[in-house]
Every structure is written in C-alpha cells, then in structure tokens.
Amino acid sequence: MISNLFKSKIFTLLKVQYSNMMEYRVEIALWAISGIIPFFMLNIWTNNNLNESLNISDVMLSRYFLCAFFVRQFSVVWVVFSFEEDSILGKVSPYLIQPLNPFLRYFAQHIAEQITRFPFALIIAFFFFIFNPESLWIPNIGTLFLSIIATFFSFLIQFLIQSIIACLCFWTEKASSVERLLFIPTLFLSGLLAPVVSFPEYVKSWIYLTPFPYLIDFPANLLSGNATNINGGLSMQILWIILLFPIFKKVWALGTRKYTAMGS
Amino acid sequence: MGFGNKKIYGHGIMNPRKYLRVYTKFLHTSLASELEYKTNILIDLITSILSLIGSIFLLSIFFQNNKSIGGWEFEQALIIQGIYTILNGITNTWFNPNLTEIVKHIREGTLDFVLLKPIDSQFYISLKKITPSGFLEILLGFCLLLYCIKINQITINFSFLTLFLITIICSICILYSLWFFISTTTIWFVKTWNATEVLRSFLYIGRFPLNSFTFSLQIFFSVFIPIAFITTIPSEVFLGLSQFWKIMLEVFVTIVFLFSSRKFWLFALKFYSSASS
DSSP, X not given: OHHHXXXXXXXXXXXXXXXXXXXXXXXXHHHHHHTOHHHHHHHHHHHTTGGGGGTOXXXXXXXXXXXXXXXXXXXXXOHHHHHHHHHHTTOHHHHHHSSSOHHHHHHHHHHHHHHHHHHHHHHHHHHHHHHOGGGOOOOOHHHHHHHHHHHHHHHHHHHHHHHHHHHXXXXXXXXXXXXXXXXXXXXXXXXXXXXXXXXXXXXXXXHTTSSGGGTTHHHHHHHHTOOOOHHHHHHHHHHHHHHHHHHHHHHHHHHHHHOXXXXX | OHHHHHHHHOOSOOOHHHHHXXXXXXXXXXXXXXXXXXXXXXXXXXXXXXXXXXXXXXXXHHTSSOSEETTEEHHHHHHHHHHHHHHHHHIIIIIHHHHHHHHHHHHHTTHXXXXXXXXXXXXXXXXXXXXXXXXXXXXXXHHHHHHHHHHTTOOOOHHHXXXXXXXXXXXXXXXXXXXXXXXXXXXXXXXXXXXXXXXHXXXXXXXXXXXXXXXXXXXXXXHTSOHIIIIXXXXXXXXXXXXXXXXXXXXXXXXXXHHHHHHHHHHHHTTOOOTTO
C-alpha cells in the first residue's frame, strides 16, 4: 500500500516534470550542445598523436570521448541552483509543508530533463559518426545495460553531493559558489577532458579513492569497451552512494530544523 | 521643447563626464551589494586558483610525452593560458553578471525602466553590475604572464607593450561583442541563458593553441567564433611572432564586431514590446 502510494507519487511527479521540460526543448537542445567540449578535446588528442604513448588507438579514443559526452549528458546535476533560487524566493516553505521531500521533486525534474535531452544527444552522436564513420560500433546488450547503471550511479553520486551542498542554503543563502568550487575538480579529474589513464602517476595513485573517476571515466570506459575494472568501479560507486546518503539525510534534518521561513 | 528633450534623454550627445560619474555610482552600488556575501568572495577566489591549477595540469598531461603541440612548447602555451585567465576574469567581472541580467530584464519586463532612463541603454545594461571576485583571476593571469616573460626570456620594450595592449584591448572588445550579441537575441527568444552557456563552452577552446586543432576546426574558430583573434594573436604578439597584417586584421575585426553589435542592439530594440503589451 505504502509502496504503491510512493510509486504513484513518483510517476505523477515525472509526468508533470516531463511536460514542464518539453516546454523548454530549445533550451535543453542548447544545453546538449554546450556539452560538446569532449569532442574538441578529442580533436587535440588525435591531431597531435598524444594517444600514442597511452597505447590507445584513435578509434578507441574517439569512442571514449563520445561516451564521455553521453555520460556527462545524463549525469548533469543542477539541483543546487534550483534549490538556491527556490530558497531565496521563499518557495521552500510551501514545499516543506507537503508530505513529500522537496528533493524528490528535483530528482524527478532531473530525470524528466534527461528523457527530453535523449533525442538531442542522439542527434549530436549521429553527426559525430558522420564525421568519424570508422568509430561507429554497437556495444553488446550486457555492457550497455551495465553502463546505463554506471551512468545512473554517477548521476546519483553527483545528485547526492549537490543536494548536500544545496542544504547549506539553510545556513548561507548562496550555496552555489561552493558548487562552482567543487565543479573544478570534477571537470579536471573526472575524465571529461582527458582519460584518467593519461594522468601522471602521482595523481593516479590516489585518484581512484576519490569519487571523481567514477563520474565519467569509469562509465565511459565501460560503454566504449576500453579496459576497466567493472566490479571495482561499480562497487566504489555503490560505496560512495552508501556513504553520501546518510550525510544528506543528516544535513537535511539539521537544515530543516534550522530553517526559518521568509519573514519570520 | 525639442532642446529640452535632448537634454533629458541625451540622444545624440554623449557626455563622457556624465557617463563617468554614473559609472562610479554603478561601481559603488554593485560593490556594496557584492560585499554582503564575503564568504562567497573567498570561495570564488579559491575556485579561480583551483581552476588555473587544473588547466595547467591538463596542459601538462598534453605535454607529458610531447615537446610541442601545434608548434607551441609548454612554456609558450602557458602564455595562452595566462591571457585566457585574464580574459576569463574580465568576463566574470563585467560581462557575465551584466549580460545575464538582460535575460531577466526582458523576461520580467523591467527593460522598460532601463529604456526610460536618460542614459544610453547599452551603456546601462553592459556596465551596471560588477563581480569583484573576477579581479583575482585577472591578477593571477598577469602573474602567470610575468612568469612567462621570465621563462621565455622576453625583452620588454615600448613597441612590445603597445602592440600587446592593442591586441588585448581588441580581444576584450571582441569578447564583449560576442556576449552582447548572444544576450541581445533574448529580445526574440526570451530565454537565451543557455545560449551564453554554449558560447562559454566554445570559448573554453581559447585555452589551447589554435594550431593544435585540425584545419577545419581552425577555420571554424577563426570565422564563426573568432577565438583565434581572442587569445592566439595576443599570445603570438607576446612571443614576438605575430605578423603585422594579423594585428591589423584583429583591429579591423574588432571594429566590425563592435559596430555590428551596437547596430544589432538598436535593431533588436525595435522589436521589443514591453511585458504586458
């Protein structure tokens, strides 16, 4: 009964947010385009034969960066910006009264946006294959399934981290600058601009203990068929989710206790 | 009456002293409001330092097993990085906060108030706000450039400084025009906030030497989004490698960009119908 109610809640939320997102198709298309940096990076890598020393062929590298693009498309999180705006405008108070955690609403928003984004990402991939026909490949069902899970886990990790940061809004009002700070290591260490294998040894020795390589590098390697430790990657992702979830719960509980509505 | 109107609206007459006075007021108010969030500024400072470290780290990966990329050595590529950092700081200090505001003005219909003011609307919209945390980025960029002067053994003389100054000012003007172009399209499309995000991601390429890309992309980045003019030419001037015609071309491109972005704004305003009409 309870789980049924929960399911119908999620379903309604998704439906509402999906129609909401369909209103902003052009924006989402532009979002998708703004994620094409990995392709420029690929251009630098292959044009200067930087990948020779890594023992990765041009084709495998181009698949890697295409997958990095895809993983990034489906793991973009902006919950902190939404929450900050809502909290400054005083919209959080009515959300708190409802018998539904506001973050579920944001969660549905993100999922709905990803569904809307999917066709645009496919179009960009289509153009990519027109320019690089030799890198066309079809991953088998098993890897595809695993990499979808890995991408979803990557999304979950980022969603949890950002939700924790978003909860800081209860204390400081402007939490998005913390997010911008955290975005820098995400950008450079996640594998979006350069695969983690290419990193120097002194970085590689500790980076696999941080969540960053599991955000883009691991799912992208998995999907593109490059060498990667599947079990290790997935278990590290799960470990981080298990670690972050209670922190979020705690910060949320503390924050709502601290919260004083607008005007009080 | 006609004369009075002219005095109030200042059409046709640009009084530099008045504009300077207004600008100091702008500076004062926006600094006061930004300093409300002191910890924010501190975090932004750390962010810009980390960001520079990150891009140098990325560059060092590229040069791990290669001596040069697109004809640029690591020490030379650092110059591009420095110039990019300065320009990015300027973008974050002036362009970004103001021009994202245009989107808000148009969506909420407050552009009416701007247009009614007895001051040039482009001036008001482009310079109203300032985000001081971008200053550190500009400073960091200059420090990196000073370091580059040392490691590349560049001799500084008068002609070097003037040429460098000319090219960097041109870069700033081109960059401004690009931002202003995109923001102006808001008048038709209402929400182009994401379009600025697209521009941002394209500009990201300015961190790397243009020659490191394939020929087709080089053409694209010279013609459609003139990143070549924005960071590569000033860096070449910095190294004393640039030909004279390239600098002249940059000046020419800058004039075209500034002029057309102004015309485009005035053209777009004709299509502006305020929020409730």
